[in-house]
Amino acid sequence: MRKTKSIPFHIGVGLVGALVVMMLISIFYTPHVPQAMDSANRLAPPSLDHPFGTDNFGRDILSRVMEGSQTAFIIGISSVVIGLVFGFILGACAGYFGGWLDEIISRLMDAMFAFPGILLAIMLIAVFSTGMTNTIIALGIMSIPAFARITRSSFIQYKEYDFVKASIAKGAGSFRIIFHHILPNAISPILVAAALSFSGAILSESGLSYLGLGVQPPEPSWGRMLKEAQPYIDSAPWYVVITGMAITLLVLGFNLLADGLRDKQDKKV
């Protein structure tokens, strides 16, 4: 029973693991130089030399997909870290102290939630201008409300627990209570949220890059590659299909991972 049920989780682990390995390999080795252009060999269909074919500049798509995975992981991890740090601080303050502080933070988070994800990112990019760092900042800010909400509710929940009440009564300081008692218990829902916002960040980045607002060339990015592939959907369909599949698989991996983690955590509770 247990085994079958955790198959999706294992697939998730497998997908993420495979992509991490691919990313690590790409740091040291790619079949071709990802930027090397070959004007005589443009939009070549998949072959032994170019397993995924070549793009409109004659660059090897496999090498670019491999190198693009670095960008994807950098963006995913960095934006999750930004969202986590600020979201946690805001959520912890709101949940722990409550009162008017809670009210202001919660409304601010509501206000941010009111912008459909991509809209908020577009607004932020318009201000910060495009590029890798700014994309990370925008996506990080975008994921703050999710972390803040989860942290807040964990804090509110655990604050009511007897062992926490007891240590408050004993006169333990706020920091001690937060780090020794509440945090260890809040860690697993936050982990799930982190996996989810990682995949969310990858999806948003590809959307932004498709609109030309995200990562900029020559930085390799899957979203950007999709934008460049679109005009050739008819003559070089593999370019569109393979690039989109890379995004889908990475997102799927993290979603399955998050789902599996949540299942395990539910069981524990």
Add this chain to the structure above:
Amino acid sequence: MRYILYKLSSFFFTIVMVSVIIFFVFQLLPGNPAQIILGMDAEPAQVAQLEKQLGLDRSAVERYLDWVAGLFQGDLGESLRYQLPVRDILMDRIPITASLAILSLILTVCMGLPLGILIARFDGKWVSVMLNIVTQLGISIPSFWFGFILILVFGVILQLFPTYGYVPWSENFIGALQSFFLPSLAIAIGNIAIVIRYLRNTILDQAKMDYVRTARVKGLKERTILYGHILRNSLIPVLTIMGLIVADTLGGSIIIENVFSLPGLGNLLIQSITSRDFPLVQSMVLYIAVLVLLINFIVDILYKIVDPRIRQKG
């Protein structure tokens, strides 16, 4: 009642926050709209004349206060680029985005609910696993890439649907339905998967509840139990995710309109940001944000009405 009042006040407070965010964000944007309208070879005199004509020579605060004052009178200002009332422009665009969003929501409900219920009847391990993976796949696919694939398959290869633009409903109903079908499907796919997952899980949870066992013991027909009890209780939690789905649908349409060249709000939004058409962008973003907030507010209230437990707690 106190609950509704509380929700109402926080609804308005959030709207104020939203307008403040929008104001601060768009004041930071670089670029001169008059210069952009006139292009690179414009004479400085032409630019100055247009700036004056557009009222850009006044301070940002003045313009903002004008905008807010106008909002209360239902006047959204005038687009810098089109030199037409923002309201008229939005009125042209909203039907397209609305059609897209509504059709996409209909697809989500019409495919998500029946499939979720249908699949809930098979509680096998392997069914669960397969379903889990397939629905996660639906959630993971970038909607605009799915749009490409739909264009490739149904537009280019099979040539069943038009792949760009739209036909107004008033002109040709079937034509309009066709032009909106693929883009709506591209937006809906992730939400359909979410609804299926969510509904199936709640149904299975409900089925384990005591009242279901009691009903069985009483000898009620399975069908009556499912539709009379389980489903009613399962649909309530689904209601809560509808708010999220509406926001997601509106967000999705921004990108999808660009993929399918539909002249809706999303398409206009990207262009107006590029051309620094502040009045138009501000109004559009505010419009979308208020719409999302309003729907969330309604969902909150509805949820409260249908679920008596919260009513008591509140």
Add this chain to the structure above:
Amino acid sequence: MKMLKGLLFITISVFFLVACSSSNTSETDGTSSAPGNDATEATEALAQEDKIIRIAMSTEVDNLDPYISEAADTESMMDNVFDGLLDTDETGKLIPAIADSFEVSDDGLTYTFQLKEGVLFHDGSELTAEDVIYSYEKLSGLNGGEPLASLFAGIEKIEAPSDYEIVITLSERNSAFLAANIRPILPVGYEEQSTKPIGAGPFKFQEYEVGQQLTLVKNKDYYNEEKVPQIDEVRFIVMPDSEAAILAMQAGEIDIIPGVSAQGLLQLGDTVNTVSGPQNMVQLMALNNEVKPLDDVRVRQAINLAVDKDMIIETVADGMGTKLGSNFSPAMDFYYEPGLEDYYAPNIEEAQALLAEAGYADGFSLELTVPSDYQFHVDTAQVIVEQLSQIGIDVEIKLIEFSTWLETVYQDEQYESTIIAFTGEIDPYEVLVRYVSDYRSNFVNYNNPDYDELIEKAVASTDEEEMAELYKEAQRLLTEEAASVYIMDPDRTIAMRSDLEGLNMYPIQKFNLEDLKIKE
């Protein structure tokens, strides 16, 4: 349960119904109009009697008022509504339009135009000298406002000895003024050009649906009887996505695409007629001559030697572009200095030697600012990054929106290098004045007194041959001093329905739709 199954069933059957209804109609309708679109079929049928042409445009109208509008696309559409005193032919030569004839005095200061009689505006009123004076006073600022066009600012006075004669006196010689007379003549006192434009051109403005469609109809009373359009109605449909336009053309929903990529042409196959040629545009990698190390001519020459323009044309423009060597396109043949395009044939060793001589043997890093709105320039930038890396120049692409580009690069000159294209101007002065040291938009910061003198002499000249020689010499100077890297004039290809013909390419972006004919 039944209800729910029903719901699912209905949804799925609607899907098939919608899909099938389209396949049915497109089968019955062999010539294929919009799939299953009765409305389009109706207009198609209408098109048999009322000749309607649908043209896909990639950008929206910026302003209907021709004196405010600056967008090339808008001008090319609205050019059909307006006529000027003069017009230009395919080679860039000026020909009379509303003017019947003209004369320039020997001192180059007085221009006398005889107007055609019986020219009617679309509102039925006759075009007379009064309208010309109104229009030119507006353009020149003689009406008390700011001059709307710098070439008109040099007008000292405009007089009308009779209803059909105009005498213009310039304050100083300016040979470039003649070409300025292609600007539209507007009816006196009419102030609603922005919403309902009125001109004297071969087509009348009918309607503009913002961001969607501009409709023009035939002007039956066009003064040039030979050129009264054959087409009854023209619809310019805004389609920002080029891929969408191609698909629409395949589906028969669009009759003409004014700018098709090579990729698009491949897709359209031989089902369409095409006209293509250079469009008098100059795509360049502009080098800011004032920043280090680009202030060193050897560095600029090294960059020129390292950039392989043929490869850029091959990969970015799919081979459809004309290689350039200076800031001038062969589209304006009379003034074009040939041979410059191979002045810097790609040569890595020589480039490296020049860099070493300039003290940059190990290369340097260079910021390349590119307007992100133009995929064409972004692609070009990617190729240049690769090519310059061969001589140790580490190019970093910085993408900004065109709106920001206009401010930071074009106005404030805050950049090292950038990629942009200058659109066609009908007068060589307008093209080459960009490099005159005190010109306001000399954002390349090219500063050469010899060049300034050449341009000054050329614009004061009244002899066309002499003028051409001076302009050619100026082009050569830009190349030798490697003011920038001049890449290509991308070909413009007009694709049209196979039964259409007659459209020509012009050195300025316009289509004279009155030339369009439908083959029997």
